Amino acid sequence: MSCQLIMNLLILLSVLIFEKAILTLATATNETEITCQTSCIHEYGETCLNDQSRCQCRDGFFKGRKVCEDLNECASPSTNDCHGNAKCINLFGTYQCTCKNGFQGNGTHCEDINECISATNETRCHEHAQCVNTNGSYTCQCLDGYHGNGTYCELLVCKEDTCNPFHGEKCIIEDNHLKCTCAKGYFKGRKVCEDFNECASPLNNDCHDNAKCINLFGSYRCTCENGFQGNGTHCEGNFFLQCGNHVKHI
């Protein structure tokens, strides 16, 4: 064989060896791809690395003892972006943020719902109540002159059975509430209202000097002394009667 032929054969052999090497490498890469993609268990939170070399846990999972396990993102505020007024709900491989009752938003941002300007407010508070918006809620407060829980308000009216007049009580409206207090002529005793004796001191009655003060339950009465006439707060002497008595005594 000529030298030229031998050279040609060597070149051909080199080309064949190179192509075989390329083919072997390509086959190996394909096998790696197939191996990685098929061996990673997506349901267990695994995913194939970008370089196709091996499986790793994807976001939302962490490497457990054998397989990837769900990460509870709700266990710590550092692993979720839920708003302070949102509930974090752990899910398999992920989590969900839901605004708490009384707030609205996408979960990562929640703002108070102003229930007092929403369309359904009319049904929430009574017609005689005022709606007061609060952070995450609202309250209904009965208007002045009404009492109740806000969802129902009734006119404040002192009724006969509200207080016990036989114990000297009278009903008043104070701070938008019905209240029993001691009526005039009574004072607050240890338990109930007790009669005040206006006759014990002339400072506490307006009986005339010539009148007799008679204490009554819750009141008092002035009666002109014998020999005097009047309404008790003013008594005038009866000249003839006085004279007659004088004569009689003599």
Ligand SMILES: [Ca+2]
């Ligand atoms: Ca989770």
Ligand SMILES: [Ca+2]
């Ligand atoms: Ca609110």
